[in-house]
Structures are given as C-alpha cells and as structure tokens.
Amino acid sequence: MVEKENNKKAICLSVPQIQGNEWKYVKECLDTNWVSSSGEYVNKFEGVVANYIGRKFAVACINGTSALHIALMVAGIRPDEEVLLPGLTFVASANAVKYIGAYPVFIDVESNFLQIDPDKVNDFLTRECKYSKGKFINLKTKRAVKAILPVHLLGHSVDMDPILKIAERFGLKVIEDAAQSLGGLYKERKVGSLGELACLSFNGNKIITTGGGGMILTDNQKLAQRARYFITQARDDALEHIHNEIGYNYRLTNIQAAIGVAQMEQLDEFIVKKRQIAKKYNEALTGVKGITLPQEAQGIRSIFWLYTILIDKNSYGLSNKQLLEKLKAANIETRLFWHPLYSLPPFKDCYAHRMEVVDDVHKSGLSLPCSVGLTPKQQDKVIEIIGCCIAGSRG
Numbered sequence: 476m477v478e479k480e481n482n483k484k485a486i487c488l489s490v491p492q493i494q495g496n497e498w499k500y501v502k503e504c505l506d507t508n509w510v511s512s513s514g515e516y517v518n519k520f521e522g523v524v525a526n527y528i529g530r531k532f533a534v535a536c537i538n539g540t541s542a543l544h545i546a547l548m549v550a551g552i553r554p555d556e557e558v559l560l561p562g563l564t565f566v567a568s569a570n571a572v573k574y575i576g577a578y579p580v581f582i583d584v585e586s587n588f589l590q591i592d593p594d595k596v597n598d599f600l601t602r603e604c605k606y607s608k609g610k611f612i613n614l615k616t617k618r619a620v621k622a623i624l625p626v627h628l629l630g631h632s633v634d635m636d637p638i639l640k641i642a643e644r645f646g647l648k649v650i651e652d653a654a655q656s657l658g659g660l661y662k663e664r665k666v667g668s669l670g671e672l673a674c675l676s677f678n679g680n681k682i683i684t685t686g687g688g689g690m691i692l693t694d695n696q697k698l699a700q701r702a703r704y705f706i707t708q709a710r711d712d713a714l715e716h717i718h719n720e721i722g723y724n725y726r727l728t729n730i731q732a733a734i735g736v737a738q739m740e741q742l743d744e745f746i747v748k749k750r751q752i753a754k755k756y757n758e759a760l761t762g763v764k765g766i767t768l769p770q771e772a773q774g775i776r777s778i779f780w781l782y783t784i785l786i787d788k789n790s791y792g793l794s795n796k797q798l799l800e801k802l803k804a805a806n807i808e809t810r811l812f813w814h815p816l817y818s819l820p821p822f823k824d825c826y827a828h829r830m831e832v833v834d835d836v837h838k839s840g841l842s843l844p845c846s847v848g849l850t851p852k853q854q855d856k857v858i859e860i861i862g863c864c865i866a867g868s869r870g
C-alpha cells in the first residue's frame with residue numbers, strides 16, 4: 476500500500492499516455508472475439524503507421540527486437556557477415572544481429588547529437604576494409620561487411636544523407652532502427668522512410684505504445700511479403716500446414732494493434748508535448764555550469780523521446796550517478812546511458828572502430844523525466860533539484 480502511494484507520487488522517466496480511444500477499440504476486440512494475431516486492427520494499424528511515415532508496406536510484429544531480427548533476415552544478412560552499428564545503443568539492436576549469426580561492428584558516435592558518426596563509418600570502410608572477390612572484407616576479422624544499421628537515438632535522427640551515400644558507394648544495405656524516434660524528421664522526411672527497411676518499437680516507454688509491439692517498414696513488396704512469411708511461422712500452405720523454412724511466431728495481436736491505432740491518433744499531439752518539455756528544460760538549464768543540453772541538428776526535428784543531459788562532475792559538482800541518486804531520493808526516476816556494448820561479454824568477439832567519444836558520453840549521460848503526461852509542477856520539481864546541486868554559478 477505504501478509502495479502504491481509512493482508510486483503515485485513518483486515522477487517517472489517515460490510512461491505511456493492512455494487517454495484516447497484505447498478502451499473503446501480494445502473493447503471492440505473483446506466483444507467480437509478478435510483478440511489474437513489477425514484482425515482488422517492489425518491491418519488498420521499497419522496502414523496508419525505506413526501512411527504516417529510515408530512507406531508502402533508495414534508488417535506489425537510482437538516487439539521491436541523481433542522486427543529487427545526479421546528485417547535483417549529479409550535484407551539477406553547471413554551468418555558470419557557484419558553489420559555496422561553505433562557504439563551507443565540499446566542492446567536489442569546488437570542482439571538482433573547476433574540472432575542470425577552475424578556480427579555487429581561498433582562505430583563511434585559523434586559528440587554533438589550522439590548519433591553514429593558518418594565520418595567514422597567512412598573511415599572504417601576505407602581504411603579497415605578491402606574489396607575482394609565480390610565482397611567487402613573487414614581486414615581485422617576477415618568477415619564480409621553487409622549492412623549499416625543506423626539507430627536514431629533518443630528521438631533525434633542520424634545524419635542520413637552521408638550514411639546513404641556511403642552505403643551506395645560500398646554496396647551496403649541500410650536498415651534503420653527507428654525504435655526511439657517515431658515521428659522524427661530528417662530534412663522533412665520521416666525517420667523510418669530512409670533505409671531499404673526500418674524498424675519501430677511500441678514498448679511501454681516509447682512515444683506511443685501497444686503494451687509491447689514493433690513494426691517493419693519498407694517500400695519493397697517482396698521484402699514485406701518475406702517478413703510477413705517469417706513472422707507467421709514461415710507458413711507456405713495454411714490448409715496443408717506446409718512450412719518450407721524455419722519461421723517465428725512474431726505477430727502482433729489485434730488487441731495490441733487496437734491500442735496502437737488509438738495511440739497513433741494522438742501521436743502528433745504527443746510530439747508537441749515532448750518538444751514543449753524539452754524547451755522548458757532547455758530554458759531552465761541553459762547556462763548551468765557543467766551541464767551540456769541535448770542539441771537538435773539543423774534540418775532535423777527531434778521528438779525528444781528521452782531528454783538526456785551530459786554532466787561534467789568537476790564543474791557541476793556531482794556525477795551523473797550522484798545526481799541520479801539525489802533525484803531518486805526525491806522519488807524522481809532518471810536513467811543512465813546504455814553501457815557501451817563493445818565492452819560487454821556477448822560482444823567481445825565483435826570489432827569496435829575508434830571508440831573515442833562513446834565512453835565519455837556513457838559516463839556523463841543522464842536522461843530526465845519526459846513522459847508526455849509530465850506536468851509543469853513535476854517538471855519544476857526536477858529542475859529545482861538539478862538547480863540546487865549547482866556547485867558554481869551559472870556561466
């Protein structure tokens with residue numbers, strides 16, 4: 476009971492906002508018995524998301540990780556081949572590569588927007604790889620490099636033009652991991668519309684949620700059909716139960732899709748709220764010594780899925796972990812960055828190229844509460860505590 480009361484007062488990092496037609500659409504599923512992995516809401520949800528992003532095809536999946544797994548499969552990535560990923564990302568991006576027996580190659584992030592650094596992608600491909608017998612070979616690992624998986628981190632787009640140019644030059648596939656950035660814009664194009672394939676997540680902490688869910692997006696009908704085939708147990712003949720390949724049970728349910736349709740109706744409003752929250756943090760924290768605020772590149776509209784600051788302990792007076800503890804004591808949830816994956820045991824056998832930025836970013840990052848439903852009063856409380864910790868004066 477006490478815990479429940481505490482949770483009520485807690486200021487959470489990023490929680491769902493369920494205030495639209497979710498109940499109505501879910502009730503419709505329950506009333507009509509369409510609760511499982513096919514139904515009108517699945518089709519509707521796929522159509523709405525594809526249309527929003529500007530894609531021809533969308534395939535709803537059970538979560539974002541399964542979407543990545545299948546997208547990599549249908550892109551034709553084979554065991555022992557390599558996929559370039561940012562050194563800073565959630566583990567799911569790299570796990571999906573490992574699921575198919577392939578290997579991530581970790582590329583450093585740039586220090587302004589914390590996205591995969593296109594210059595370092597180019598540097599890796601031109602200095603560390605060699606074209607041989609129709610393949611692009613990583614000279615260190617002797618494995619063939621096949622794809623780039625740019626992850627649009629924290630709501631902000633990767634600088635995609637140079638990535639697409641490099642991919643074309645070196646004959647690599649591009650699969651966008653847009654799990655954190657639905658609704659973001661890159662030069663007036665939606666994030667998720669830029670690579671041959673793209674993946675989304677609708678996990679509970681994302682800008683919209685289906686409880687759990689994901690989606691594969693593409694303009695290529697064959698790839699979309701292949702993806703649907705694999706998420707449906709590779710079913711070749713439903714009547715005779717013929718399966719000519721190993722498939723997966725990765726379909727989203729109609730109930731989840733019903734929630735998704737209701738959430739999509741509110742997405743643009745949610746983005747406005749997220750951007751308002753970011754603006755208020757920017758205004759309140761600008762000039763605080765030792766705190767670097769998140770930046771938005773020209774031509775990019777971030778959705779500020781997470782509002783993440785970088786803290787210099789010497790100037791600010793506290794480290795990111797110490798500030799996390801201080802905020803936690805006030806029932807405010809914050810989050811550290813993901814541990815650099817290249818130094819974790821499952822990825823010790825993967826190549827990491829020039830990790831010059833990622834470790835410092837990891838050690839200094841802290842994501843602040845930024846739920847769509849964060850109230851001005853709650854945000855003031857977060858700002859006040861961060862302000863109270865200032866060791867020096869505002870610079």
Ligand SMILES: Cc1ncc(COP(=O)(O)O)c(C=O)c1O
Pocket residue numbers: 538539540541543564565567568626652654655675676677678687688689
């Ligand atoms: C960058 C990134 N990729 C993939 C995923 C996986 O999505 P899911 O949790 O829906 O499996 C996430 C989820 O947080 C993510 O942040």
